[in-house]
Amino acid sequence: MSRRQFLKQSSLFSLGILTYPMSGNALEFSKNDVIIGHNTHRYKVNMNWGNLDTLKTPVKDCHEMVQDSKGRIVLLTNHTKNNIIIYDKSGKLVSTWGTQYPGGHGLTLMKENGEDFLLITDYERHQVIKTTIDGKVVFEIDYPAETGKYNDKAEFKPTETTVLENGDFYVADGYGNQYILHYNHKGELLNVFGGRGTENGQFLNAHGICYDNRDKNKPSLLISAREMNVLKRFDLKGNYLESIPVPGALICRPVIHKNDIYFAVLKSKNAPNSDSGFLLIMNEKNEVVSCPGATLPEYKNNTLEELYQTVRLFQHPHDVCIDDDENIYVAQWNSGQTYPIKLTRV
Numbered sequence: 001m002s003r004r005q006f007l008k009q010s011s012l013f014s015l016g017i018l019t020y021p022m023s024g025n026a027l028e029f030s031k032n033d034v035i036i037g038h039n040t041h042r043y044k045v046n047m048n049w050g051n052l053d054t055l056k057t058p059v060k061d062c063h064e065m066v067q068d069s070k071g072r073i074v075l076l077t078n079h080t081k082n083n084i085i086i087y088d089k090s091g092k093l094v095s096t097w098g099t100q101y102p103g104g105h106g107l108t109l110m111k112e113n114g115e116d117f118l119l120i121t122d123y124e125r126h127q128v129i130k131t132t133i134d135g136k137v138v139f140e141i142d143y144p145a146e147t148g149k150y151n152d153k154a155e156f157k158p159t160e161t162t163v164l165e166n167g168d169f170y171v172a173d174g175y176g177n178q179y180i181l182h183y184n185h186k187g188e189l190l191n192v193f194g195g196r197g198t199e200n201g202q203f204l205n206a207h208g209i210c211y212d213n214r215d216k217n218k219p220s221l222l223i224s225a226r227e228m229n230v231l232k233r234f235d236l237k238g239n240y241l242e243s244i245p246v247p248g249a250l251i252c253r254p255v256i257h258k259n260d261i262y263f264a265v266l267k268s269k270n271a272p273n274s275d276s277g278f279l280l281i282m283n284e285k286n287e288v289v290s291c292p293g294a295t296l297p298e299y300k301n302n303t304l305e306e307l308y309q310t311v312r313l314f315q316h317p318h319d320v321c322i323d324d325d326e327n328i329y330v331a332q333w334n335s336g337q338t339y340p341i342k343l344t345r346v
Helices: 003-015
Strands: 035-038 041-046 062-067 073-077 084-087 093-097 104-112 115-122 127-132 137-141 160-163 169-172 179-183 189-194 206-212 220-225 230-234 240-245 249-251 255-257 260-268 278-282 288-290 317-322 328-332 341-345
Touching: 035 288, 041 288, 062 104, 062 328, 073 104, 073 328, 104 160, 104 169, 115 160, 169 206, 179 206, 206 255, 249 278, 255 317, 260 328, 278 317
Parallel strands: 062 317, 160 206
Antiparallel strands: 035 041, 041 341, 062 073, 073 084, 084 093, 104 115, 115 127, 127 137, 160 169, 169 179, 179 189, 206 220, 220 230, 230 240, 249 260, 255 260, 260 278, 260 317, 278 288, 317 328, 328 341
8 A cells, every 4th residue: 555545544534434325415424523624724514504405496516606795605506497596604595596507607796886796607608697696687798709719609618707896807718718808897808818728828727717805916816727736826917927836636716715715626636536626725825724625735845745635525526605704615516416515614
């Protein structure tokens, strides 16, 4: 047995969950009150939060989640019976809407004059759609033919958006031609940068994007190059600034809460099982400090050691939402039509 295999197995035995039976979204752990995570970011697992009647309120791929101004948790799934599911913080169903988003993937909350709106990216419709919080369509953005970088709409498969304070927003074409598109609040195109490739300013799977204003003097964009296991930083004009490697971790979109950055990691790069994901948390210095469901993050000679799943809890985690109490809600893709998992911070 290799040292890595031994460490993986030891971590699983220490939690008492090396193997588990699965029924829907319920895991029957051999130990109760399982705690995962590292250092100051540790969490108790709640598998029952948000579970609903699958016949009345089904889910398919649970892609992303946000919290609205009322504190409710808003989930995007690409099940066209109810693309949007709105919960209260206890996990009780509040409302549902949406039947027209078969490729619903990215979900971003934006606020205008005290009112909540949503930006939805749909890679099957090849569009970005702005809606009210209750589903009324405000505008739709088609593929950016005017850039000359797309032959037809089929090449435009947007995965994520992020919004600035002035209402400008950026679109990451993570499943398409890998460009980042900058629009004003009216949906008028201002700039385009990036594209497919391995250079500093390019991407392989520009899956997620977020606006980072933790440094008020130098706000920037954080963009995940998922297949490259790298988080890249750009200024607001699209100039490349730096790369932050996360070896072994196929990171989805960055989510900033206070001074930390949170990620769902779809899977471990070298794991034999595809459902080998976990979560990843960086501090204000962009150092990985906790990986719930994975190895303890360690740096050697200022280089992060490869990360990998140690607890078979998550199945293709795709997004995280952090509430005001520092709890994490985890949406999962291709996970057997399961509802989100809640992690309560301890």
